[in-house]
Each structure stands twice: as C-alpha cells, then as structure tokens.
Amino acid sequence: MSDAKVIVALDFDDKRQALDLVSQLDRSQCKLKVGKEMFTYFGPDFVKELVRRDFDVFLDLKFHDIPNTVAKACLAAADLGVWMVNVHASGGPEMMEKASTALARLKQPPKLIAVTVLTSMDQAQLSSIGISSTPEQHVLKLANMAQQSGLDGVVCSAQEAPVLRKQHNSEFLLVTPGIRPVGSQQGDQKRIMTPPDAILAGVSYMVIGRPITQANNPMQALQEINDSIAL
Numbered sequence: 001m002s003d004a005k006v007i008v009a010l011d012f013d014d015k016r017q018a019l020d021l022v023s024q025l026d027r028s029q030c031k032l033k034v035g036k037e038m039f040t041y042f043g044p045d046f047v048k049e050l051v052r053r054d055f056d057v058f059l060d061l062k063f064h065d066i067p068n069t070v071a072k073a074c075l076a077a078a079d080l081g082v083w084m085v086n087v088h089a090s091g092g093p094e095m096m097e098k099a100s101t102a103l104a105r106l107k108q109p110p111k112l113i114a115v116t117v118l119t120s121m122d123q124a125q126l127s128s129i130g131i132s133s134t135p136e137q138h139v140l141k142l143a144n145m146a147q148q149s150g151l152d153g154v155v156c157s158a159q160e161a162p163v164l165r166k167q168h169n170s171e172f173l174l175v176t177p178g179i180r181p182v183g184s185q186q187g188d189q190k191r192i193m194t195p196p197d198a199i200l201a202g203v204s205y206m207v208i209g210r211p212i213t214q215a216n217n218p219m220q221a222l223q224e225i226n227d228s229i230a231l
C-alpha cells in the first residue's frame, strides 16, 4: 500500500480523459476513487484496469440494502482487488456486521468503511430528513455503531475529525471528502476544510475530486496539495 494521503476522486463521464490523468500519476502521489458515475458508465473492467496499474483503489459505491445483499456486494468488490469499499452506516448494525464478517473470511480483505453524514449535508438538510441532532452528533453516533460492527473506519467531514479522534485511535480510518484548498470552488459541499487543516484535525485520508480533476493543471494542483501537507 502507498503512503499517499490524497485519494483522487475520478468523477468523469469519459474514460479516456480519466485514463489520461491516471497515466500521469503514480501510486506514491495518490490513491484513486471510483464512484457511482464511472462505475455505472464503465463497470468493473475500469476498476480492474486501475488495480492492474498498481493503484490503491477505493470503490465508493456506498452500498445500502438488506444485510445479505450488501455482504455479497462487498465480496464482489473484493474480487476486483480494491483496497477499500464502503457501505452506508444508516443501513444499521446488522447490515454492517454481516458485511464485515463476510470480508473477514478473505485472505486479503479490502478495508470496509461506512458513510456517516454526507459532506454535502448541513443541519438544514439533516432536519429535512427528520434528524434533529447536529451533523457532528449524528456522525459520532454512526461512527460508534460502525466501529462496534467491526468496520475499519468511516467517511465523514474533516470538521468532525477532532471530536472523533477523542473517541477512536489512529487505526480507525477517517476518510474525508469535502476538502477544499484555499481559493477553490465549494460547489455542493457544505462541511469543508483545507488539506493542511484536515491533516491537523487527524484525518487518515482526504478524498479530493474537482479541485484536482477540474483544475487547469491537475498534476500541479495535486503536487501543491501534497506539498501543503508534507511534514
């Protein structure tokens, strides 16, 4: 596994464009994330191609279904050779435990993490789906549930990292989208933080998409982010 802290979110509708970028990268600079858009367009073969190129791949399909279906989907993801896979914590403890138990039987299981509260959601968005707690309170609750269900960590925003780190040691992965270098567009992300602040807050990995992929010079954007978090 590489030491890279940045996971580049490959959100493209054009495989050639994505692979052009990937061809300029190496595994020491970043890991890669494939989400719903590219997986739906280009399927498992695209994921296998990135694994073949020796990248650590996070398959971000956020499984959320009945326990049996989610466990089997996680096994299918593991078959692709990915480094990390995820489920929605709001699927509940039984769903998470079943997925974690299924993967634990493998020789080299991928990391299994749970999405807590999407980084595009703020207090108003949470209220609109009937949740009256703050994003931080709800993230904490779901993260505890994920850990008790045997998961390796959670997807949360870097804003929750300091309080999560009081309860979970550094082995518990905090994977944080909603990362915005100074001067980049916020877009639809609500709970954001800059890369250096996120590292100081105790995150394990930062998921970064548009600030890199939509930059005039994506390689320079990635290099600047890596420089900004170098010890």
Ligand SMILES: O=c1ccn([C@@H]2O[C@H](COP(=O)(O)O)[C@@H](O)[C@H]2O)c(=O)[nH]1
Pocket (backbone or CB within 6 Å): 009, 011, 035, 115, 117, 118, 119, 120, 155, 156, 177, 178, 179, 187, 189, 207, 208, 209, 210, 211
């Ligand atoms: O809570 C979440 C969970 C997943 N994501 C994904 O991360 C990237 C972020 O991309 P940006 O372009 O840097 O906003 C994207 O693939 C999301 O699907 C998230 O943003 N928040």
